[in-house]
Amino acid sequence: MESQKQHPRVFSFEFFPPKTDQGAESLRATRQRLERLNPAYFSVTFGAGGSTQDRTYETVIDIQQQSCAEAAPHISCIDSTRERLEKMILSYRDQGVKYIVALRGDRPSGSGSSGEGDFRYANELVALIRELTGDHFTIEVGAYPEFHPEAPDAFTDIENFVRKVNAGADSAITQFFYNAEAYYRFVDECEKRGVTIPIIPGIMPLMNYEQQARFAEACKADIPRWLAKRMEAMKEDPQGRLEYGIDVISELCQELLEAGAPGIHFYSLNKAPIVERIWHNLGLSQETGGEVRRPEEIELSV
Numbered sequence: 495m496e497s498q499k500q501h502p503r504v505f506s507f508e509f510f511p512p513k514t515d516q517g518a519e520s521l522r523a524t525r526q527r528l529e530r531l532n533p534a535y536f537s538v539t540f541g542a543g544g545s546t547q548d549r550t551y552e553t554v555i556d557i558q559q560q561s562c563a564e565a566a567p568h569i570s571c572i573d574s575t576r577e578r579l580e581k582m583i584l585s586y587r588d589q590g591v592k593y594i595v596a597l598r599g600d601r602p603s604g605s606g607s608s609g610e611g612d613f614r615y616a617n618e619l620v621a622l623i624r625e626l627t628g629d630h631f632t633i634e635v636g637a638y639p640e641f642h643p644e645a646p647d648a649f650t651d652i653e654n655f656v657r658k659v660n661a662g663a664d665s666a667i668t669q670f671f672y673n674a675e676a677y678y679r680f681v682d683e684c685e686k687r688g689v690t691i692p693i694i695p696g697i698m699p700l701m702n703y704e705q706q707a708r709f710a711e712a713c714k715a716d717i718p719r720w721l722a723k724r725m726e727a728m729k730e731d732p733q734g735r736l737e738y739g740i741d742v743i744s745e746l747c748q749e750l751l752e753a754g755a756p757g758i759h760f761y762s763l764n765k766a767p768i769v770e771r772i773w774h775n776l777g778l779s780q781e782t783g784g785e786v787r788r789p790e791e792i793e794l795s796v
């Protein structure tokens with residue numbers, strides 16, 4: 495973990511673009527609450543296959559214009575053309591956006607997409623952003639401590655991660671995980687290959703366990719047996735389950751930060767209260783200069 499300890503710590507939140515005007519309103523309220531914590535940026539996911547791309551753009555511009563935190567659009571290259579990607583990248587640059595999360599993307603099932611585009615892998619998108627805009631953007635890429643489900647094997651996957659770094663990525667955010675050891679070992683393997691960029695743990699707080707177990711299954715993130723069993727056993731006690739989840743995730747983040755992780759990227763699922771509670775437990779406002787509510791002021795809705 496030595497490579498990680500040298501970096502300043504960065505704390506950020508991820509949103510998905512709302513599908514309705516009501517969703518947009520509620521996301522704005524979430525963002526205003528989380529802004530008080532003073533994160534480095536809010537990132538906004540991007541649907542490959544076109545489903546929500548305009549909403550991503552609108553959400554990013556809204557954050558960029560209205561928020562004191564930076565906006566970080568995700569861009570995925572799968573199924574897109576070079577021309578379309580160039581237009582999007584330049585448009586973000588012209589709007590003053592400074593971060594991009596550069597991804598290959600996943601096709602939504604049933605999208606009817608042909609699967610053809612000008613780019614196949616995220617390292618090609620990173621190279622395009624650098625070619626077009628030089629050092630303008632801080633480029634984040636995805637990292638997989640438990641390995642990407644399509645990779646032929648663990649070591650090939652790490653080599654493929656290194657391609658993104660060599661193409662010009664500044665920093666990485668991991669897929670969510672609940673096993674700290676997987677993250678430490680991934681960082682060690684990267685260090686052996688000379689990779690020293692920040693690899694920021696992507697952490698998904700436990701909010702809606704059944705939904706998150708489905709996400710985990712889809713992206714092959716491991717939910718440890720002890721955790722799955724506890725969550726299942728607390729199904730009839732939603733409040734207790736949320737409190738337990740807050741403790742588990744706070745301890746995981748604490749351990750990662752003590753081991754030298756250069757920050758945390760929270761997959762917020764567009765909700766503030768649980769991440770606020772975790773933030774409070776970690777005492778992060780002292781570090782970011784933000785202000786967090788006291789736990790008794792934060793209502794957890796189940």
Ligand SMILES: Cc1cc2nc3c(=O)[nH]c(=O)nc-3n(C[C@H](O)[C@H](O)[C@H](O)COP(=O)(O)OP(=O)(O)OC[C@H]3O[C@@H](n4cnc5c(N)ncnc54)[C@H](O)[C@@H]3O)c2cc1C
Nearest residue numbers: 539540568597598599600615616636642644645651654669
């Ligand atoms: C932080 C984060 C945010 C995300 N946000 C979104 C989002 O907004 N929208 C979305 O659709 N998805 C998102 N995803 C999911 C992501 O798009 C999927 O995990 C996708 O399957 C892989 O994306 P990638 O950028 O990591 O791909 P890549 O790095 O391109 O890797 C994909 C696969 O190809 C292999 N590979 C990579 N490069 C090469 C190469 N040059 N030659 C041969 N094989 C190669 C890798 O080993 C891996 O198995 C996100 C993931 C993370 C971790």
